[in-house]
């Protein structure tokens with residue numbers, strides 16, 4: 001008897017009655033065991049969202065046959081849906097500049113099996129972290145960025161994304177602003193960690209702004225990347241209490257922890273297909 005297959009169904013449609021019954025009946029008829037189910041009705045927009053984690057005996061009904069018949073079952077709901085085979089890890093490209101804490105943390109969690117992903121490459125606009133990549137046996141690509149070569153380097157990045165069948169790009173303290181055209185190509189599949197609790201201090205130096213402002217909490221925000229700097233849909237945030245005795249340097253040190261936690265959680269929830277991007281917000285089924 002072979003191992004049961006595990007898959008995730010993500011679906012959204014205009015809210016109406018009978019959606020869950022229709023979907024769960026279909027899954028049951030195909031021998032699926034629903035081990036986790038979340039649903040949400042967005043009252044403002046009358047939009048319905050659901051995520052179902054399912055197990056199915058792999059030698060009976062393969063995931064492809066479940067995919068094949070679902071449209072007919074849910075056609076009356078005009079449903080947007082996707083089924084993800086959890087045996088197929090999401091292919092992830094990591095981007096970094098000089099700060100190594102977020103990259104190091106993601107690589108450690110991946111090594112410990114906490115992040116079910118296939119790392120396709122590590123891309124940086126500096127050479128500083130090449131050894132961190134090589135230590136893990138991961139391809140390292142140095143793409144230095146200047147005002148003159150920015151678009152050529154972005155084309156080179158997209159070539160790597162396409163040739164490696166990368167599903168998700170993670171900006172793990174990558175300190176270059178991506179162009180509008182690149183943001184469009186990576187819409188909904190690029191996650192950035194911003195080192196402040198947004199909406200708060202935008203830009204490259206939020207800790208200095210936080211110190212100047214005398215904040216009592218600092219934090220970090222993991223969000224999908226959009227053309228509007230630091231304005232993308234928020235996936236996860238983390239905070240840490242501080243006080244007047246904290247220097248900017250100490251805020252930076254404490255901030256590292258909030259950044260690594262927020263980014264790791266956001267990446268994990270994306271890899272587990274728990275996140276819906278909806279307008280400029282997200283729905284996250286934890």
Ligand SMILES: Nc1nc2c(c(=O)[nH]1)N[C@@H](CN(C=O)c1ccc(C(=O)N[C@@H](CCC(=O)O)C(=O)O)cc1)CN2
Pocket residue numbers: 171174175176177178179183192193194195202203204225226227228229230231232
């Ligand atoms: N299109 C977007 N690109 C990026 C975003 C984003 O939200 N949308 N987030 C940044 C990360 N980031 C803050 O989280 C950030 C990084 C860099 C800068 C910045 O001003 N960079 C300067 C160059 C700085 C340097 O070379 O060290 C610049 O690009 O001119 C602001 C915010 C990643 N990209």
